[in-house]
Amino acid sequence: MVMSLDFDSQVFTKDVITVADGKESVVKGGRHLFDTVREVFADVNQVGVIGWGSQGPAQAQNLRDTLQGSTPVKIGLRPGSSSVAEAEAAGFTRENGTLGDMMEVVAESDMVLLLISDAAQTQLYGDIFAAMKPGSTLGLSHGFLLGHLDSVGEAFPDNINVIAVCPKGMGPSVRRLYVQGEEVNGAGINSSFAVHQDVDGKATDYALAWAIGVGSPYCFQTTLESEYKSDIFGERGILLGGAHGVVEALYYRYRAEGMSQDDAFVQTAESVTGPISKIISHEGILAVYESLEGDDRAAFEKAYVASYMPAKEILQEIYDDVACGNEIRSVVAASNRYDEFPMGKIDGTEMWVVGEEVRKQRVEDEIPLNPVTAGVYCATMMAQIDVLLRAGHPYSEIVNESVIECVDSLNPYMHFNGISYMIDNCSNTARLGARKWAARFDYILKQQAFTAMDSNEPLDFKLMDDFRGHPIHHVLSVVSEMRPSVDISLG
Numbered sequence: 001m002v003m004s005l006d007f008d009s010q011v012f013t014k015d016v017i018t019v020a021d022g023k024e025s026v027v028k029g030g031r032h033l034f035d036t037v038r039e040v041f042a043d044v045n046q047v048g049v050i051g052w053g054s055q056g057p058a059q060a061q062n063l064r065d066t067l068q069g070s071t072p073v074k075i076g077l078r079p080g081s082s083s084v085a086e087a088e089a090a091g092f093t094r095e096n097g098t099l100g101d102m103m104e105v106v107a108e109s110d111m112v113l114l115l116i117s118d119a120a121q122t123q124l125y126g127d128i129f130a131a132m133k134p135g136s137t138l139g140l141s142h143g144f145l146l147g148h149l150d151s152v153g154e155a156f157p158d159n160i161n162v163i164a165v166c167p168k169g170m171g172p173s174v175r176r177l178y179v180q181g182e183e184v185n186g187a188g189i190n191s192s193f194a195v196h197q198d199v200d201g202k203a204t205d206y207a208l209a210w211a212i213g214v215g216s217p218y219c220f221q222t223t224l225e226s227e228y229k230s231d232i233f234g235e236r237g238i239l240l241g242g243a244h245g246v247v248e249a250l251y252y253r254y255r256a257e258g259m260s261q262d263d264a265f266v267q268t269a270e271s272v273t274g275p276i277s278k279i280i281s282h283e284g285i286l287a288v289y290e291s292l293e294g295d296d297r298a299a300f301e302k303a304y305v306a307s308y309m310p311a312k313e314i315l316q317e318i319y320d321d322v323a324c325g326n327e328i329r330s331v332v333a334a335s336n337r338y339d340e341f342p343m344g345k346i347d348g349t350e351m352w353v354v355g356e357e358v359r360k361q362r363v364e365d366e367i368p369l370n371p372v373t374a375g376v377y378c379a380t381m382m383a384q385i386d387v388l389l390r391a392g393h394p395y396s397e398i399v400n401e402s403v404i405e406c407v408d409s410l411n412p413y414m415h416f417n418g419i420s421y422m423i424d425n426c427s428n429t430a431r432l433g434a435r436k437w438a439a440r441f442d443y444i445l446k447q448q449a450f451t452a453m454d455s456n457e458p459l460d461f462k463l464m465d466d467f468r469g470h471p472i473h474h475v476l477s478v479v480s481e482m483r484p485s486v487d488i489s490l491g
Helices: 031-043 056-067 084-089 102-108 118-131 144-152 171-180 203-213 224-236 241-256 261-283 285-290 294-323 326-336 350-360 371-390 395-417 419-423 428-454 462-468 472-482
Strands: 014-019 022-028 047-050 073-077 099-101 111-114 137-140 161-167 191-197 218-221
Touching (some): 014 395, 014 472, 022 203, 031 056, 031 203, 047 056, 047 102, 056 073, 056 171, 056 203, 084 099, 099 102, 102 118, 111 118, 118 144, 118 326, 118 428, 144 224, 144 326, 161 171, 161 224, 171 395, 191 203, 191 395, 203 218, 218 395, 224 241, 224 326, 224 371, 224 395, 224 428, 241 261, 241 294, 241 350, 241 395, 241 419, 241 428, 261 285, 261 350, 261 395, 285 294, 285 462, 294 326, 294 371, 294 428, 294 462, 371 395, 371 428, 371 472, 395 472, 419 428
Parallel strands (some): 047 073, 047 111, 111 137, 191 218
Antiparallel strands (some): 014 022, 022 218, 161 191
16 A cells, blocks of 8 residues: 655645556745745744765755855754864854854754764764754654664654655765756755654745755655655665665676676676666666567566566565664664774775776767666666555655666766765765675575576566556656756766
């Protein structure tokens, strides 16, 4: 059963879209609404942006540019934070009153955007809740803290608004597309939004104004619980961990078949981040399959049906671990081990070293669409979609978390500068999850999918009927019309 959602706004106009067998309400953003954003924030004395990680720099700068001083934006950092220099370089300084100590900024702000790492939130939430003014608004860009509170039997204070705006891309993408939006209205990263607690009747409009203010062309409603489950799950799946595991497994398969290092990289990572992502972005997942003919289409089908269930097995395990709190506890535990076991490099293997030279010689229009790579990649993406559908997530959230964020926000970073550049521009929660689960995808594809492809045992080609007739293709065609008005530019 897919979740049914609706909301009321006193300020912003909502549109209703038809997705598969249901309807969802969305709000369209754009720079023509920035005056309205400033009006909504007129009774907010200050927006305090707490933290300077992946989302903090982007959202603070975007809101500062949107609000144009009508509501001050102030950064709050822990004393001695190593991020002070970066915040100062972006124009947030103690001298101009836009940089201060974390708890002081929390205490003085009417809206507190808590963008420190998830692990830090689990350590500091008690002090942050105690410092917040009654009637103020707590803003989150991830539902991780709710998952942690649920797991320890606690809750948010009942005298504050609790809202979320969750951009469907890493922080650098949020800033990059906002800047591009200065030239093309509508450029930006779409966001989901949630109202978890509304104490003054203004929470929905605060959330929508925040989303539009950071540049979201479209705002999709979700719940905080649904968001953290789909987001933490998706990062470990096709967005990051799954993508890494898929291309590494395929690279070494092609090398074992006698392909050169350069060709193996081109036929895996380059094929995924080049033509496969571009077709999915502009035409949908089914279009990848339909662009193939003859032996190439047969190769796609064989790779797809061999890979779908092995990928789905890992994805279901990930979702179950997120839903029951195991994955949240794993992130907290890993963060506590940082001093002894910091996160290691993930781009030092043969594949990614070779990729550095391949990218230098790249001719964009000559990157091939490898049918086997496409079959494995699309099978993993579709398996992720089906796990989320089974769990009842909204259709728009599913395509944003499993498709659009992939091809429009994240894969361009891998295309530009490799796997680490993509994964390590994301949050620590995402980075940890990608490292933990990529190897599981690599392993199960080698042990089950590839052996099935190479054996004479019959494959379940009914899975292709399911793929061709899947309702997500229609949903994606609707939601893809709401993609950013320009492709992200990283050059």
